[in-house]
Amino acid sequence: IGSHLTEALVSAGAQVRAMVHYNSAGRRGWLDQSPLKNDMEIVAGDITDGGSVYAAMQGREVVFHLAALIAIPYSYSAPLSYVQTNVVGTLNVLEAARRLGTSRVIQTSTSEVYGTAQFVPISESHPLQGQSPYSASKIGADKLAESYFRSFELPVVTVRPFNTYGPRQSARAVLPTIITQCLAGKTVRLGSLSPTRDLNFVSDTAAGFMACAAHPDAVGRTLNIGSGREISVGDLAKLTASLIGADVRIECEDQRLRPPGSEVERLLADNRLAAEVVGWQPAVTLEAGLQQTIDWFRENAGSYRADVYNV
Numbered sequence: 629i630g631s632h633l634t635e636a637l638v639s640a641g642a643q644v645r646a647m648v649h650y651n652s653a654g655r656r657g658w659l660d661q662s663p664l665k666n667d668m669e670i671v672a673g674d675i676t677d678g679g680s681v682y683a684a685m686q687g688r689e690v691v692f693h694l695a696a697l698i699a700i701p702y703s704y705s706a707p708l709s710y711v712q713t714n715v716v717g718t719l720n721v722l723e724a725a726r727r728l729g730t731s732r733v734i735q736t737s738t739s740e741v742y743g744t745a746q747f748v749p750i751s752e753s754h755p756l757q758g759q760s761p762y763s764a765s766k767i768g769a770d771k772l773a774e775s776y777f778r779s780f781e782l783p784v785v786t787v788r789p790f791n792t793y794g795p796r797q798s799a800r801a802v803l804p805t806i807i808t809q810c811l812a813g814k815t816v817r818l819g820s821l822s823p824t825r826d827l828n829f830v831s832d833t834a835a836g837f838m839a840c841a842a843h844p845d846a847v848g849r850t851l852n853i854g855s856g857r858e859i860s861v862g863d864l865a866k867l868t869a870s871l872i873g874a875d876v877r878i879e880c881e882d883q884r885l886r887p888p889g890s891e892v893e894r895l896l897a898d899n900r901l902a903a904e905v906v907g908w909q910p911a912v913t914l915e916a917g918l919q920q921t922i923d924w925f926r927e928n929a930g931s932y933r934a935d936v937y938n939v
Contacts (some may be wrong), residue, residue, distance in 0.1 A: 629736075629792055630694045631658035633834040634668060639711030640838065644668040647684040647695070649675075658796045672923035675717035677843050682724040690732045690841050693721045694928065696766070699800045699938045700740070700886065714765035715772065722776045722784070730783075734841055735773040737788040738766050739854065739895050748858075749898035752850045753786070759890050770850070777848045785846045787837055790897045794830030794917065795924035800938040803827070803918075806865045806924045810874040815854035819884035821862030826854040826897045829917035832910045839906040854897020855910045871918055883937060 630646070632757045637644050650672040659665050673680030675695035685691055695705070697713045718735065725733045742750050743757025751841045758764030771798075800823070802818070809816040836853035840846045859867070877883040878930045902908040912920075925932070 629789070629830060629833055631662060631796060632794070632830045633665050633692060633694070633837055634659065635662055636831075636834045636838060639669050640666045640680055642733040645684065645688060646670045647673050647681075649673075649695070668898075675720060676712050677887055678720040678723065681710070681717075681720040681890065683928045685724045685730065688730065690734070690736045691725060691730055692720065692736070692841070693718065693836060694736045696800075698738075698762065699939060700760050700762045701800075701849040703765070704887070705939075707761035707765075710761050710765040710792060711768070711895055714762075717770035718772050722772060722782060724782050726776065726782055731786045732841055732847070733773070733782060734837055735770065735784055735786045737770050737786050737850065737870040738763070739770060739788060739852075739897065741767045741770060741788070742892075742895065744892050748894065748896045749856060750872070750896060751898040752852055752853070752901055757874070759892055760886070783847045785840045785848075786850040787840050788852050789833050790826040790828050790837070790852065790895060792828050792830050792833045795923050797830075797921075798938070799932050799936075802861060803864070803868070803921065804925065804932065805938070806868045807872070808929065808934035810872045810876055811870050811926065811929055814876055816865050816876050816878045816882040817884065817937075818861060818865060818878065819864070819880065819886065820891055821878065822893070823862055823882055824858040824860050824893060824894045824896065825864070826856070826858050826865070826895050827914055827917070828853060828855045829912035829920075834911050835911070836902060836908045839902070839908040843906040849853045849901075849905060851905060851908075852897045852899050853902060853908065854899050855914065856897055856899050857914060858894070858896040859914065863902055867915075868918060868922070871915070872922055912916060
């Protein structure tokens with residue numbers, strides 16, 4: 629999401645500084661391949677280091693906070709890493725914004741904080757349920773953002789994307805898993821096939837972030853960014869295979885299953901508040917977004933390993 633949002637901001641005329649995670653190779657993620665990389669300032673740092681966060685935020689009017697550990701399966705193995713990155717990292721952003729007088733902070737949430745839907749469509753008033761260490765860390769981050777709004781009047785907006793997909797997505801996500809296996813062979817191995825997800829194309833998600841940054845009525849609110857359409861993982865695999873033209877067998881593989889109490893069985897966004905408050909609505913249909921994503925993965929298949937389960 630970060631690289632697409634960064635490009636959209638540059639295209640809209642913003643002066644953009646992007647903070648990427650420091651690494652000794654000097655790689656800047658997908659921004660290394662961006663045609664707009666020379667039109668932005670790119671700095672390296674670590675979200676868990678308050679000093680580098682403060683330095684990156686100096687002189688910026690709006691801060692989009694997307695830095696996070698996001699893989700749910702890995703959160704079972706390394707929960708402390710998720711607290712340090714997602715909770716402490718968010719605290720660093722909020723505290724820097726408070727000290728700097730930042731005009732707007734966009735906190736990135738996730739639909740995973742809702743857990744399995746107690747009612748659908750899921751509105752922003754749905755209870756929060758920590759069904760994985762990942763989701764618990766994101767609930768903590770969201771509540772910190774809320775506390776800084778209430779305690780210090782920090783102008784925060786919490787954007788809650790549902791399942792974003794599109795070009796450049798990590799191999800650990802379900803759709804790249806499906807696409808790469810469809811392109812590589814005859815069998816698609818997944819976790820549970822019955823859970824439903826609300827898939828939102830990445831350009832729509834980026835547009836949602838920008839709308840939330842631009843509208844004064846969004847401050848202090850949490851807004852769902854989702855399509856309002858749900859599809860099961862199994863049906864998503866069938867639809868994707870059909871668009872690719874692949875005759876594949878779809879299997880459930882035990883190692884990919886979440887613990888029973890941790891699986892989120894149903895996600896379906898109520899996106900009416902975003903439409904009402906900031907005028908955002910999704911523009912890309914699932915079928916159109918899938919085709920764009922498939923086309924990109926065909927061209928970049930060498931960057932992914934379909935035979936590996938990416939935790």
